[in-house]
Structures are given as structure tokens and as C-alpha cells.
Amino acid sequence: AQSVTQLDSQVPVFEEAPVELRCNYSSSVSVYLFWYVQYPNQGLQLLLKYLSGSTLVKGINGFEAEFNKSQTSFHLRKPSVHISDTAEYFCAVSVVGGNQFYFGTGTSLTVIP
Amino acid sequence: DAGVIQSPRHEVTEMGQEVTLRCKPISGHNSLFWYRQTMMRGLELLIYFNNNVPIDDSGMPEDRFSAKMPNASFSTLKIQPSEPRDSAVYFCASSLSGRAYEQYFGPGTRLTVT
Numbered sequence: 001a002q003s004v005t006q007l008d009s010q011v012p013v014f015e016e017a018p019v020e021l022r023c024n025y026s027s028s029v030s031v032y033l034f035w036y037v038q039y040p041n042q043g044l045q046l047l048l049k050y051l052s053g054s055t056l057v058k059g060i061n062g063f064e065a066e067f068n069k070s071q072t073s074f075h076l077r078k079p080s081v082h083i084s085d086t087a088e089y090f091c092a093v094s095v096v097g098g099n100q101f102y103f104g105t106g107t108s109l110t111v112i113p
Numbered sequence: 114d115a116g117v118i119q120s121p122r123h124e125v126t127e128m129g130q131e132v133t134l135r136c137k138p139i140s141g142h143n144s145l146f147w148y149r150q151t152m153m154r155g156l157e158l159l160i161y162f163n164n165n166v167p168i169d170d171s172g173m174p175e176d177r178f179s180a181k182m183p184n185a186s187f188s189t190l191k192i193q194p195s196e197p198r199d200s201a202v203y204f205c206a207s208s209l210s211g212r213a214y215e216q217y218f219g220p221g222t223r224l225t226v227t
Contacts, residue, residue: 036218043117043204043218044156090156100169101146101216103156 002027004093006104013081014112021076021107023091030096033074035065038088038106047089050074061085086111117219119205125225131193134222137186138207146216147180147190148204156204162188163210195226 007022025031032051036044048059055067065076074091091104118137126132138145146161160170165182173180177196182188192199202223206216 041220043220044206045218046215049215100158100161105155 002031002093002095002102004091004102004104006089006091006107008107009105010108010110012110012112015083016080018079019077019081019085019109021089021091021109023074023076023104025072025074025091025093027072027093027095032094032096033065033067034092034094034101035059035063035074035076036090036092036103037061038090040087044090047076081109081111083111083113085109117205117207117217119203119219119222121222122220123223123225125227126195127227128196129194130226131191132195132199132224132226134190134203134205134224136188136190136205136219138188138205139217140186141209142207142217143185143210144208145182145188146206146208147188148206148218150202150204150221151200159190192224195224197226200224200226 003026005024013019034049035047037047038044047063048057048065050057050067058064063078065074067074088106088108090106092101094101120135144163147159148156149159150156157172159172160180161168162182178192180190202221204218204221206218208216
């Protein structure tokens with residue numbers, strides 16, 4: 001079975017500071033990894049995805065994530081956050097060749113002016 | 114493309130009433146997913162369809178929930194009778210078949226059952 005753990009439920013950070021949102025996964029088979037962002041009162045939007053190849057993945061809005069197979073992690077980072085980055089962030093895993101997503105419980109990022 | 118369309122955006126109903134949520138996937142997408150989001154349980158997959166056929170409904174909480182996809186451009190999620198614990202945001206998502214890793218989500222329907 002697959003599972004995703006987001007270690008921090010809430011992350012407050014000052015504007016222009018760096019941020020890291022942590023995600024660990026558990027799976028006995030190969031997986032794809034994703035980060036989604038949900039702005040208030042909106043649906044989920046794909047931020048970035050890791051399917052194969054380079055372990056450093058760049059996404060929209062200046063975010064990037066690094067796949068670490070040995071640590072089964074896929075942490076999301078941004079070197080300098082903006083007020084507009086305030087949102088809920090979800091890490092998700094999908095089994096290669098499968099049709100299901102398994103979502104983490106989400107991390108609420110609040111950027112403080 | 115207009116993206117995934119869901120209606121209504123907000124629904125308030127009384128316990129015991131029937132509720133129908135609607136979804137129009139992105140044109141050309143042949144996989145469709147229904148999710149439920151609550152504070153307590155996070156984002157849960159309820160059911161997904163491939164080429165209009167339900168593939169996995171193991172996430173449907175109980176018999177009060179049913180989902181249909183009569184054609185490639187329309188799906189419904191029905192709750193009958195509704196209960197207060199069904200209050201949640203329900204999302205619909207779609208993708209190309211075999212590319213479930215690239216799901217596009219609708220804006221969601223916020224359901225409140227009083």
C-alpha cells in the first residue's frame with residue numbers, strides 16, 4: 001500500500017524568506033510524485049511532478065522539489081516566498097502505471113508580510 | 114478549454130434530502146475522479162471512471178452515495194439521503210486515460226447538510 005506523510009500541518013514564514021515543505025512517502029513499488037497547490041476557495045492546481053529522470057524538479061511560481069529515493073522524500077522548496085504563495089500544499093503519490101492518487105493531509109503555508 | 118466544470122459551487126440542504134453534484138470533464142479526457150475533502154480526513158478518492166465505466170468505487174463511504182457517468186462529458190455524484198457528516202468539499206478531476214498522474218481539478222462543490 002502507498003501512503004504520504006506531510007510532516008508539518010502549518011508553516012508560517014516571512015515574506016522573501018526561504019521555505020521547505022516536507023513530504024515523505026511509503027511504497028513497495030515505483031511511484032510518481034506530485035505537489036499540488038490549493039488557493040482559498042479554489043480547486044487543486046498541479047505545481048510540479050516527478051516521473052523519471054533528474055531528481056530535481058522545477059515547477060511553476062519558482063517552486064522546486066527534490067526526489068530522494070533513499071530517504072523516500074519529496075520536499076518542496078522556494079528560495080523566496082511572496083504573499084501570493086499563501087495556500088494549502090498537497091503532496092501526492094501515484095503508482096507507476098496505476099490510476100490512483102494518494103494525497104497527504106496538506107500543509108498550510110502562510111506568508112507573513 | 115474551460116477546464117473541469119462543477120455545479121453547483123455551493124449547496125446547502127437539510128438532512129434527509131437528496132443531493133446531486135455535477136461534473137463536466139475536460140473535453141478529450143476519458144478518466145474522471147470524484148474526491149471528498151474534509152478537515153478531519155483530508156482529500157479522499159471516492160470513485161473513478163475510465164471510458165465512462167466505474168473502475169474503483171472502494172472509496173465510496175456507503176450505499177447512500179452513488180455515481181454515474183452516462184457519457185464522456187458528464188458525471189454525477191448523488192447522496193440520498195444526505196446527513197450532516199456528508200458536509201465537505203467535493204472535487205471532480207479528469208485526465209487522459211493512462212495519465213492519471215496529470216489530473217486537472219475542478220473548483221469543487223461545497224456541500225453543507227444541516
